[in-house]
Amino acid sequence: MSTIANGAANPTAPGYPRPDPCISFWLQGTRGSQSLLGHRTTEDLPASAEVAIIGSGISGAATAYFLLTGPNPPKSVVMLEARELCYGATGRNGGHCRPDCYRGYTGYKAHFGKDQAMKILQNEMDTLNLVTEIIDKEGLRDVCDFWRGLSFDVAMDQECKDFFYNSYKEFIADGGKVEGIVEWIEDAAEAEKRTRSKGAVAAAEFPAASLWPYKLVTALIKLCIDKHGLNVQTNTPVRSVSEAEGDAWLLKTDRGDLKADKVVYATNAFTATLLPEFIGRIAPYRGQCSAVVPTKPFSGSKMLTHTYSHRYGVNDFDYMIQRPKDGVIIIGGGRWKVPVDQLIGNTDDTSKIPVLTEHLKGSMASYMTGWGEEKVGEGLLVDWTGIMGYTPEAVPYVGALHGKRNAYISAGHSGHGMARTFTCSRGIAMLIRGESWAATGLPECFEPTPERLARPKETVEETWVNTREGQPMMH
Known part of the structure; x- marks a missing residue:
């Protein structure tokens, strides 16, 4: 893992x-006979594939879906997963698909x-x-407990209120649309009443959704296996990827080698192990989340x-949803309670941090x-850890890898993947089919250009250790 010493990152x-x-709570509920636990579509690892996807979280699953259900699908797609399906960040997150409709504007403008x-x-x-479109198209609302409605950003102190409001006003001044999308709640008493939150200083309301992320991912993967020939190989870590003859790629695993014409890195926090050029550009970040049985009120x-984020200052927040079917509340965060060097660079999702x-x-x-x-049986049900992948600018790397023919990446989603990965994966599928970047509709600043990969002003680790209040790291 990354090491941090004397206040500087190495x-x-x-x-x-x-x-x-x-x-996690999500993974506990998926151990029945119909689950894909331990799934291998074929007993042996295939020797070759047109496309290999490394990673089976939401990025990998959505890439497979858009490739196989789109025009001119590949003849063969193999998905390789180091552990069980969706056992990484997607299977451990807050179940929150929550777009940033104003909050990060000032920070992104300063960067890009x-x-x-x-x-x-x-x-x-x-x-x-x-x-929403894909879940409805495939009839998955009930399968993955999809709910779409509204969310609250709740400012819990004056510094946070100023941060929210200044970004909100700057976004509007630059032509950003908020009418019918974002409602700013300036009055503290009204914010407390509307959000049911003690001590709220202000709040903003905007669209969001919640879901069972593991069930969405496995439903899409199962559809691709059953109808489109996707081959999934779990418990098969990829140890290296190297160039092979004929512009192909050779993926070495513990179960043999796979030769692929094209390769997609949907590896998020672990990307730099296979792509060393991303050391310092994508770093692991350990988070903690929980499931809570609500009281009667x-x-x-x-x-x-609504779904929620309660925030202090610029960077410190807890995020929360209440599940529509069983009422269980999923709440995560608390990172300001722990020294940052216990979180950044930490890949240990085997245990929990007692303070959190x-x-x-x-x-x-x-x-x-x-x-x-x-009452007995109410309150904390279970909590767990997960490993996110952060970049210095808090936006992902998405697109074709420079100097690596037929190699693509969607990683570094900075704890905000549920609000980005579907469009990013659709974009990757379009690029693999030979379409242009412009056709994807994605922001150009997501691309893994040589200029962006050149040493940034700060590595991810330095951003957190030395400043911690640089670009807001959003959820």
Whole structure:
């Protein structure tokens, strides 16, 4: 993993996913006979494929889906996963598909300019609409507990209120659209009442969705296996990728070699192990999330009507959804409670951080008015860790890899992948088919250009260790 010493970062390759991770709420509920646990479409690893996809999270699954259901699909697609299907960040996240409709504008503008900042925010709304479209097209609403509605950003102190409002006003001043999309709630008393949040200073309301991410991913993968010939090989870590004869790629695994005409890296936090040029450009970041059984005042007809982010200052926040079917609340965050060097560069998703467990255990009572006393069986049900992949600018690397013919990447989604990956994966599929970057509609600043890969002002590790309040790292 990356090492951090004396306040300065010395990033190294992150290694491989741990073989014995803790099990999230999402993964606990998928151990029945119909699950894809341990799935290998063929007993032996295929010797060759037209396209190899490394990674089976939402990026890998959506790439396979858009490739195989689009025009001129590849003759063969093999998906390789180091562990079980969707056991990485997607199977451990907050179940929150939540576009940034205003908040990150100022930071993105400072990094990339006004036009790209506008494109980044528009891409997130495009992603929410695309996720909705695909779920409805494939009849997956009930399968993955999809809900679409509204979300609250809740400012818990004046610094956060100023951050929200200044970005909101700058976005509008530059021509950003908020009418019918974002409602700014300036008055603290109204913000407290609307959000049911104790101590709210201000709030903003905008569109969002929630879902069971593992079930969406495995439903898309199963569809691709059953109808389109996708070959999935779990528990098959790719140890190296090298050039082979005929402009192909040779993927070496513990179970043999696979030769592929094209390769897609959907490897997020672990990308730099296979692509060393991404050391310091994509870094692992350990997060913690939990499932909470609500008290009666937050159950039945009194369930929360929105998803949430409660935020302090610029970078410190908890994110939360309440599941529509069983009312279970998924809440994660608390990272400001832990020294950053325990999180950045850390790939250990086998255990939990006790300080964060205690924080998450008490978060609902701390935030929500009238939470009340928890009866036996209410409150914290389970918590778990997961490894995200961050970039210095908090936007992913998406596109064709420079100098690597027929190699593509969608990684570094910076804890915000649910709001980006579907459009990114659709874009990768379009590029593989030979379409132009412009046709993808993705922001140009996502591309892994040589200029972007040249040493940035700061590595990811330096951004967190030395400044921590540089570009806001959003969820």
